[in-house]
Amino acid sequence: DAGVTQSPTHLIKTRGQHVTLRCSPISGHKSVSWYQQVLGQGPQFIFQYYEKEERGRGNFPDRFSARQFPNYSSELNVNALLLGDSALYLCASSFPGRDEKLFFGSGTQLSVL
Amino acid sequence: AQSVTQLDSQVPVFEEAPVELRCNYSSSVSVYLFWYVQYPNQGLQLLLKYLSGSTLVESINGFEAEFNKSQTSFHLRKPSVHISDTAEYFCAVKSNFGNEKLTFGTGTRLTIIP
Numbered sequence: 001d002a003g004v005t006q007s008p009t010h011l012i013k014t015r016g017q018h019v020t021l022r023c024s025p026i027s028g029h030k031s032v033s034w035y036q037q038v039l040g041q042g043p044q045f046i047f048q049y050y051e052k053e054e055r056g057r058g059n060f061p062d063r064f065s066a067r068q069f070p071n072y073s074s075e076l077n078v079n080a081l082l083l084g085d086s087a088l089y090l091c092a093s094s095f096p097g098r099d100e101k102l103f104f105g106s107g108t109q110l111s112v113l
Numbered sequence: 114a115q116s117v118t119q120l121d122s123q124v125p126v127f128e129e130a131p132v133e134l135r136c137n138y139s140s141s142v143s144v145y146l147f148w149y150v151q152y153p154n155q156g157l158q159l160l161l162k163y164l165s166g167s168t169l170v171e172s173i174n175g176f177e178a179e180f181n182k183s184q185t186s187f188h189l190r191k192p193s194v195h196i197s198d199t200a201e202y203f204c205a206v207k208s209n210f211g212n213e214k215l216t217f218g219t220g221t222r223l224t225i226i227p
Contacts, residue, residue, distance in 0.1 A: 004156070033213055042117075042203050042217030043157070056212030090156055094213060100145055100164060102215065104156035 002026070004093050004105035012111045013081050021076040021108045025093030031055070032074040033102065034066055037088040049074055050096060078110075086112045115140040115206045119218035126194050127226045134189040134221045136178075136204030146187040147205040147215065148178055157203065163187065164209075174198075199225045 005024045013019050025032050031050040035043035048056040049068035063079045072093075078085055088109050092102040118137045126132045138144065145164050149157040161172040168180040178189045187204060204218045 031213060033215075035215075040219075042119075042205075042219050043215070045214045045216070048212050048214065056214050058214070092157075096213065100147075100162060100207065101159050102157075102213065104149075104158070106154070106156045 004091055004103050006089075006091050006105040006108050008108060009106070010109045010111075012113060014113050015081055015083060017081050017112075018077065018079050019081060019110060021078075021089050021091075021110070023074045023076070023091030023093075023105060025072050025074070025091075026103055029093035029095050029103070030072050031094045031096050032068055032072065033092045033094075034074070034076045035090040035092065036060075037090055037107070039087070043090055046076070081112045083112050086110060115142075115144060115208065115216045117204050117206055117216055117218035119204055119221050121221050122219065123222045123224065125224045125226055128196060129193050131192050132190065132194050132198075132223065134202050134204075134223065136187045136189065136218060138185050138187065138204070138206045140185075140206060140208070143209045144206040145209050146178075146180055147207070148176070148187070148189050149203045149205060149217075151201040151203065151220075153200075160189075160202070194223070194225050196225050196227065198223060 033048040034046040037043040045058040047066045052068045068074045088107040090107045092104045116139045147162045148160040163180045171177045205215045
């Protein structure tokens with residue numbers, strides 16, 4: 001079975017641009033969460049979506065947005081990129097209420113120049 | 114709100130020696146506790162978790178962690194480490210109700226010395 005897949009794996013953008021990151025959850029998982037991991041720090045929660053509805057939002061500016069599609073895949077969008085947005089963006093999927101386990105993808109490494 | 118403190122950013126250990134990675138947490142509500150491991154160039158993998166019941170939990174590869182409510186700790190231990198244990202280890206907490214937000218610590222890089 002395929003795990004959580006994220007695309008692209010690496011991305012280079014310049015300040016002010018917009019970026020879209022994509023995530024496909026494990027088959028059967030209806031919840032997708034996004035995390036930002038800056039080098040040398042632990043992952044920080046950005047969003048959780050379940051059944052296409054936002055269930056949680058972390059302390060990130062409105063430049064960050066996300067959505068979930070009917071097939072449960074998800075997109076994370078970041079507008080007006082800043083140098084500080086450079087990070088590894090991780091997607092995780094789960095079946096809520098089932099053993100509290102998140103399955104993480106390998107992430108998208110975003111570099112903002 | 115919750116927070117997690119991992120005081121040791123790096124821990125070097127000789128192969129086959131024991132290791133303890135420390136984790137303390139703060140929360141105003143009841144929480145679940147987790148240890149995740151991140152191998153180089155990979156995403157995070159769940160190592161072990163405490164949800165309820167026995168305060169000592171074990172993983173399939175020899176790690177164990179003990180939930181101590183009075184000390185608000187969830188330290189990770191292994192009696193004998195191997196080269197393959199080289200990785201970044203993250204402690205995390207989650208409220209036992211509401212959304213699936215995990216709050217992570219800053220991580221501990223475990224380096225095994227041959």
